Amino acid sequence: MNPDDQALSRQIKDHGTRYTAPDSLRAGLRAHLALATALRPEPPAPATRWARWRARWAALPQQSAWRHSLAGFAAGALVVGTLLPVVNHLRWDEPQEAELVSNHVRALQIGPLTEVVSTDRHTVKPWFQGKLDYAPPVMDLSPEGFALLGGRIEHLRGNVVATLAYARNRHMIDLYVWPSATKSVQVQATRRGYNVLHWSDGAMQYWAVSDLDRRELEHFTQLWRERVAAQ
Amino acid sequence: MNDRQAFEDRVLPHLDAAYNLARWLLRSEQNAEDAVQDAVIRALRYGHALRDGDAKPWLLGIVRNTCFTLLARARNGPDLVEFDDEAFQSQIQQAAPAEHGNPEDVLQRQRTRVRVDAAIRALSPALREVIVLREFEDLAYDDMARIIGIPIGTVMSRLSRARDKLRQALSVDPQGQ
Numbered sequence: 244m245n246p247d248d249q250a251l252s253r254q255i256k257d258h259g260t261r262y263t264a265p266d267s268l269r270a271g272l273r274a275h276l277a278l279a280t281a282l283r284p285e286p287p288a289p290a291t292r293w294a295r296w297r298a299r300w301a302a303l304p305q306q307s308a309w310r311h312s313l314a315g316f317a318a319g320a321l322v323v324g325t326l327l328p329v330v331n332h333l334r335w336d337e338p339q340e341a342e343l344v345s346n347h348v349r350a351l352q353i354g355p356l357t358e359v360v361s362t363d364r365h366t367v368k369p370w371f372q373g374k375l376d377y378a379p380p381v382m383d384l385s386p387e388g389f390a391l392l393g394g395r396i397e398h399l400r401g402n403v404v405a406t407l408a409y410a411r412n413r414h415m416i417d418l419y420v421w422p423s424a425t426k427s428v429q430v431q432a433t434r435r436g437y438n439v440l441h442w443s444d445g446a447m448q449y450w451a452v453s454d455l456d457r458r459e460l461e462h463f464t465q466l467w468r469e470r471v472a473a474q
Numbered sequence: 475m476n477d478r479q480a481f482e483d484r485v486l487p488h489l490d491a492a493y494n495l496a497r498w499l500l501r502s503e504q505n506a507e508d509a510v511q512d513a514v515i516r517a518l519r520y521g522h523a524l525r526d527g528d529a530k531p532w533l534l535g536i537v538r539n540t541c542f543t544l545l546a547r548a549r550n551g552p553d554l555v556e557f558d559d560e561a562f563q564s565q566i567q568q569a570a571p572a573e574h575g576n577p578e579d580v581l582q583r584q585r586t587r588v589r590v591d592a593a594i595r596a597l598s599p600a601l602r603e604v605i606v607l608r609e610f611e612d613l614a615y616d617d618m619a620r621i622i623g624i625p626i627g628t629v630m631s632r633l634s635r636a637r638d639k640l641r642q643a644l645s646v647d648p649q650g651q
Contacts, residue, residue, distance in 0.1 A: 358540070
């Protein structure tokens with residue numbers, strides 16, 4: 244550090260204003276933290292489906308043949324036993340479009356749309372380090388008119404999901420990325436006027452949500468797929 | 475409960491630093507307060523990402539990103555951040571602690587404070603943040619690089635650009651030393 248810099252540092256430290264947090268902020272945060280801990284939702288009980296079946300069986304008239312009900316119960320248990328993991332798997336693997344649209348809308352309304360703000364993918368990608376247990380691909384499509392705005396982390400169904408924000412003119416696109424080995428079918432949907440496109444490349448699965456029109460969003464996902472394939 | 479206590483113990487001591495950064499970046503008291511609140515709540519959500527590291531740069535990184543998101547939005551839409559320079563000026567006067575001594579000295583010190591603050595305020599947000607992090611928060615270059623998400627070399631070059639600008643701004647009036 245040269246003497247000039249030292250003098251300047253001194254001047255800033257001695258004369259610049261270092262603001263201190265107002266008491267209202269401190270008190271508000273303590274209250275919020277206490278409340279957040281108290282209100283933290285319990286993880287959903289995994290046995291609801293099971294319990295519902297049992298309740299249904301218990302509600303059957305006593306006259307129905309004892310053996311039948313036992314057999315039926317066993318069959319029911321078998322069906323639940325085989326279906327539950329499948330259904331759970333589906334639920335974990337593919338959050339419904341509606342939830343993603345809600346998330347996207349909330350990010351636009353309340354924010355933050357981006358926790359790391361950068362148009363440089365070499366800034367956005369490393370930002371996810373240590374925050375996720377996977378490294379999501381980040382592509383810069385600004386030459387094609389889809390400007391990278393940055394990224395953020397979302398919690399969806401208990402999963403930590405990398406979210407990339409892009410802009411096309413005034414339209415925002417959220418791209419949700421998380422790992423999945425299954426190559427799922429492509430999904431197209433419209434929810435509350437938002438288009439949702441989904442694809443998967445066997446390593447990651449992608450959900451793009453935007454109010455862009457379908458064709459442009461498809462163009463975006465097409466470019467993405469080409470970029471990932473070219474890597 | 476213990477988690478929360480641990481979080482409070484590690485994060486809340488850095489609230490002044492968090493607020494100072496937000497206040498300098500957003501330039502309005504209310505926006506700074508909102509941004510810090512927002513950032514701490516988010517920090518709580520990602521508390522597991524903190525592990526053993528130093529909580530200060532970690533928290534400042536979240537605050538910083540929250541502020542830049544707000545700034546970016548203020549640029550895109552007119553509805554979020556309003557800059558109130560006059561309120562800011564009066565804030566500066568208020569913020570100055572009551573000083574004792576020769577009234578002339580006190581006045582001179584206040585003038586210097588206004589000039590130094592104004593020079594920092596005139597910097598672009600990217601340069602302002604390196605000055606705030608370095609000069610007020612005494613952060614190391616590598617912590618700053620992690621907070622801002624840029625290479626250390628860029629931190630150094632921004633810092634030197636910011637210092638040049640400050641020196642220039644402060645040297646206009648030779649009285650203000």
